[in-house]
Amino acid sequence: MEDVFPRDERALFSDTYTEESRYQFCGRELTISQTFGARLGVAAPVWEAALTLCGYFEAEKMNFSGKKVIELGAGTGIVGILAVLLGGNVTITDLPHALKQIQENVLSNVPYHYPAQPRVCALAWGQDQDSFPTDYDFILGADIVYLKETYPLLIRTLRHLCGSQCTIYLSSKMRQEHGTVSFYEEILPQHFLSELVYRNDSENVNIYRVTRNG
Template sequence: MKVMKLMQRASSLRIYEDGDFRRKDCYQTCGFTLEIGVNSHSGLGFGSTVWEAARGLCQYFEKEGIRFSDKKVIELGAGTGIVSILVALLGGDVTITDQPELLNGIERNVSFNIPSSFKPQVKVRALRWGLDNTLFPSDYDYILCSDIMYFDDSIPSILETLLHLSNERTIVYFASTMSYGQNMTREGHVTLSHYFQTELVCRYDVEDVNIYRMRLNTPTAGQLLNS
């Protein structure tokens, strides 16, 4: 496990007369400058801000030199889309998912950052955990999650979604700010560890962010969930 410094915002630009964003924040990572529109007053909840765990996951990919060329990737609860945008620039075939009302903002952030030659490998789709799972395949090489455990009642649906999307080769990178709903977040990771082999691969002490790498325990884990 490596203890690292969390990626910080490089600059910020105020945006006027924009129905989606009030500000465009810039982050520098993996040799790219990511321009991410945000609006904490949009009424769209957690998905309209770049949270600590998303920054941590981007920084982890940079420090570890992880590349996603020819890999099939899906992100759950992508929010602004910053993690998936970076992964697409690193060569991944990425499906970016969140609640339907957040997709417009994600698509705009994709347009800010992804060259036209890369856009065929980026898809933006709605995925409501525990409801839309069967609309997606189970052949992903990577599943990405950052700061998605906020409510106790979301943990079973997150687990159900992860189990559907995973196969025995899938790697899940799950980043969480542990101080957000501290007991709930820790209990959520304990629940996930019953079904996934879980390793803490990085920690950002100051921001209390953990990054876990997870693999499905067995190909029949989904059967255990329903038993």
Template sequence: MSGTLSMELEEKDYEFCGHPLRITMFKGASLGVSSYVWGPGVILCRYFEAMKIDFTGKKVLELGSGTGIVGILAVLLGGDVTMTDRPYVLKQIEYNIVANVPPSHRHHTKISALAWGSDQDKFQPDFDVILGSDLVYSPTQFPGLLQTLRYFCQDKTIIYLCSDVKYREGSAKFHNEMVPEQFNSEVIHTSGSSCVFKLTRKIPGNSTSF
């Protein structure tokens, strides 16, 4: 880590489910929105805490990991977690994994680049749980995000998305109109203007095979 970059690091302390986390944001490293811990990520972590979610034995994929705060908590709650984002964000995720995941558990983590709508085919669609927080903020990204979610969402997959439905452009339309066309979707938690959505695969009732 260069000395210049170290001067641009900002740390924040959190605690979820009895696990203290120190999350470092690479401010000034041209990561854009990825160098922040956004409210929906914290809300999703608080939801896991409130519901005493246990990811033991689950294969978990996080989309748009950013700082990695949600994926790291999923690891500490027992999951085998693949954290993904754009290539230039991966160093930040790695830094926070090293800082927060004990060496004895790091084999339960994986970091990979994944651009929505183009990279998903490089992965096996065998995840039990998909996580995403504050992914829904740019309508230009919606088609790729939906394509990626469809690819990974198998019959028994559960998707947890936390979105700010009031202050993110197009978020309400995405969740209220676009998602229900392709997934079973329900709001399972609200906090302020953010909602946690649970999505599962929608299986057509009257499909016909030829």
């Protein structure tokens, strides 16, 4: 990983600054820009849960060729971009204020002649999901479980998007104080079948594979 624009130096000259970092996954080099001070909040950085999910795809030799994929709460878009490069037909979503950063990262990492260009669009959980289809093969989310008030909205969105043949991968920092543990242990099992498929002890990050419960 290489930081081209160190945060402290840029902060001296501007209220808004960009860090560009490089990551290697699945034989691809990803160049991801993170824009701080632009009201992006938690959407600005690459979170460890996203890197852990990308590493899981690499370890499991995941292949999304011919698969219909949607990423929720994408932030920088790194997970969805990797899914594109692994062959997926990918829709990358977040709230409207984060879309410019995602689109810039798509342009930096997905060649314009690439056969399956990702779609980048807004999706507010609990509000916009009905305008999206229900036939995704995969739903991806990295560090999107951290605000208790959004959990019912996320569940409503997942229930709409997740058909009988869909697999959800959720990667989360297991923050006890934010109710993340209770989401996976109490809320999610009311609606879905979930299985812990990977844990990073040093980062306290879990990856769950989730499917419909009937």
